[in-house]
Amino acid sequence: MKILVIATWYPHEENPAEAPFNAEHVEAIRGQGHEVRVVHARLGTALRMPEETNGLWEGVPVRRVLADPKHPATLLACERLLAREMAWADVVHTMAFSSILLAVPAWSARTMAGRGSPWVHTEHWNGVVNPASVSPLWKKLSGLRRVLRFPHVVTGVTGQLAAEMQRFARPNASRVVPCVVKGRGPVVPATFGTPLRLVAVGGLIERKRPLAAIATIAWLRDHGTETHLVWVGEGPQRAQCQALIEQLGLASNVTLAGSVRPAAVATHLSAAALFFLPTAQENFFTSAAEALAAGRAVVATRVGGFSDYADDSNSRLVDDVSPEALGAAVLSAADAFRETPAGDIADPIRARFSPAAVGELFDGAYLAAVASA
Secondary structure, eight states, X not given: OEEEEEESSOOBTTBTTSSHHHHHHHHHHHHTTOEEEEEEEEESOOOOOHHHHOEEETTEEEEEEEEOTTSHHHHHHHHHHHHHHHHHOSEEEEESHHHHHHHHHHHHHHHHTTOOOOEEEEEOOHHHHOGGGTOHHHHHHGGGGGGGGSSSEEEESSHHHHHHHHTTSSTTOXXXXXXXXXXXXXXXXXXXXXXXXXXXXXXXXXXXXXXHHHHHHHHHHHTTOOEEEEEEBOOTTHHHHHHHXXXXXXXXXXXXXXXXXXXXXXXXXXXXXXXXXXXXXXXSOHHHHHHHHTTOEEEEESOBGGGGTOSTTTEEEESOOSHHHHHHHHHHHHHHHTTSOHHHHHHHHHHHTSHHHHHHHHHHHHHHHHHHO
């Protein structure tokens, strides 16, 4: 099939790390033999002229177009481009909630003219599940989720997200298609030594709760377990984190590694015994899935759809974010998984979320959309 992907977030030269999950889904789709084009509609942001930014991204033709609500002419140009590209496609596939809003005018016009395309939408965004976690404004505007009624099939990266989407979608339109999770290199056995080495991967932002993680390291030390945490990621709470580390005397127990390249993330995962991140809200929780794919058990809070794959066989999830509860979960995980071969943790995740497995799920979504159109 010819698949037109419309995405408001997609990797580009200025930010190669923007929405890698969309590019990985495109890779999975292409792996099934489909021909894919991408329109990357950038919302309300400065962009070089399209002729300078169009071209191939990892072998995929990508058209970049500005769509700025403050400049209606850019929206009209975007709609004209989308209509032309939709004429080429067998299936339209939007990725990210805002891309639905851009696709509706062109798709509706073509549909009313008898030239509509089957439409699949894929969602990763926490704002669909929990609007209040995004902002008070989005909570007030969250009725816009009714636009999920337009696509023939909607897919969410977790069961929780897919169930919430079904409330607004066509009857029986929702299904789960997870993120792609790649194992980066061979699985290295975990070493549970002294200190007990933990790793977190996420921004130093309030939602990821780095301060709670640091307080937990102090609790573990004070209760007889020397622990070292490497936090991979950057953010506005760095200064607060550094201050708390100094206040608690944890300079030798916590390392703020900052942002690193993917290969270095894999190195940090392999060097740790456990992945530990007491996040406040997640959907798929890619960093936790990548940790499991590296053979590292996860200790986290039970706050999202990632319980689809994180369970007692490979994780310890808790409801309480006190240092006592989190510390006890770390100790429980260390005891439970000390003798578990890393491959026993990694292999099911690598198989379940491989590009081929995800691509097959998208094949099913496309066939269902074609049948419903």
